[in-house]
Amino acid sequence: MSISYSVQVFEAIEIREYPYFLTIEASDGELVKDIVNYTNSHKVFLLVDHDTKRIWTYSGPKSSLKLQIFGGILAGMLRKQLRGFYRIHSLNRYTPEDNEFVEILNKPIGEGRATTIEKDDFPSQPEFINENQISIKTPKMNQALEEINQYPIPSDYDRIFLLIRNTIYTEEEIVESILTERKTAKKEVKLGQLNNGFNFFNDRNYSVRFIVKHNEIQGLELFVPKHEEIPLVKLKTSVIKEVKYSRTGDMNSLVKAFKIPETNVDEEVIIHEIKDLDQ
Numbered sequence: 001m002s003i004s005y006s007v008q009v010f011e012a013i014e015i016r017e018y019p020y021f022l023t024i025e026a027s028d029g030e031l032v033k034d035i036v037n038y039t040n041s042h043k044v045f046l047l048v049d050h051d052t053k054r055i056w057t058y059s060g061p062k063s064s065l066k067l068q069i070f071g072g073i074l075a076g077m078l079r080k081q082l083r084g085f086y087r088i089h090s091l092n093r094y095t096p097e098d099n100e101f102v103e104i105l106n107k108p109i110g111e112g113r114a115t116t117i118e119k120d121d122f123p124s125q126p127e128f129i130n131e132n133q134i135s136i137k138t139p140k141m142n143q144a145l146e147e148i149n150q151y152p153i154p155s156d157y158d159r160i161f162l163l164i165r166n167t168i169y170t171e172e173e174i175v176e177s178i179l180t181e182r183k184t185a186k187k188e189v190k191l192g193q194l195n196n197g198f199n200f201f202n203d204r205n206y207s208v209r210f211i212v213k214h215n216e217i218q219g220l221e222l223f224v225p226k227h228e229e230i231p232l233v234k235l236k237t238s239v240i241k242e243v244k245y246s247r248t249g250d251m252n253s254l255v256k257a258f259k260i261p262e263t264n265v266d267e268e269v270i271i272h273e274i275k276d277l278d279q
Helices: 065-081 098-104 139-146 252-255 263-279
Strands: 008-012 021-025 044-049 054-058 088-089 159-162 167-177 181-194 207-211 216-225
Touching: 008 065, 021 065, 054 065, 065 088, 065 207, 088 159, 139 159, 139 207, 139 216
Parallel strands: 054 088
Antiparallel strands: 008 021, 008 044, 044 054, 159 167, 159 216, 167 181, 207 216
8 A cells, every 4th residue: 555645835035134034834724736726826835745755946927036046045945954865856847737736736725844944943043155065057059948948938938038148049930741731840050159248138028037057057048928929029139140151152063963864874784785786
């Protein structure tokens, strides 16, 4: 007989003074889906699943970037609290229709070994970090793009821009097949490289999502709600466009390459050989 363990649900909250963020335990419901739902789409939750020994992070689609960052830090503190026996996973990796997502949301809420993270869990003063302790790693472009595309696009949003390192992409719809029926798909298109310095994206209110793997930011995605129905992508920041060089060729050579010979070459050789034998 298998034992089904309950899930502890913690909400990441922001406060006005140091340490600026804490957790509170959310228990207003019987199942996880009573808390993780559209009503709380502006919140960030940490789900401690004692059955699978996982700490799930969930950032609502309307939650702020700052709160999402706080949630990641708090998840790490929860893991230390549980002595590292638990692993941190992102629930945002799955769509609401995925079995993994549905299974978590239908688990019961209950008590467990994890406790809320409070002010006393932080050092009395912020830790001083010198520049030698900071290391910034840049992922490889193709690997980062592959990792980012494993995460589903939120159903109510369109991805307008994607930034990997200093390169910015957008999306365009391409035709994949027209033989039986017209099929289209969205593909990333490179717009160019951002200039040195800083860049503002202030033409509209974007929802920002960033993908992290092995403590490396793979890329930043800028989303807008689908109801805005943006007809054209307009980039209001300067970029260094990628220049593609090409040279003109000989059109006669191209036509000759596609020309079908009147007789098969092998047949011509055989005819000449037969004539030589007759002589």
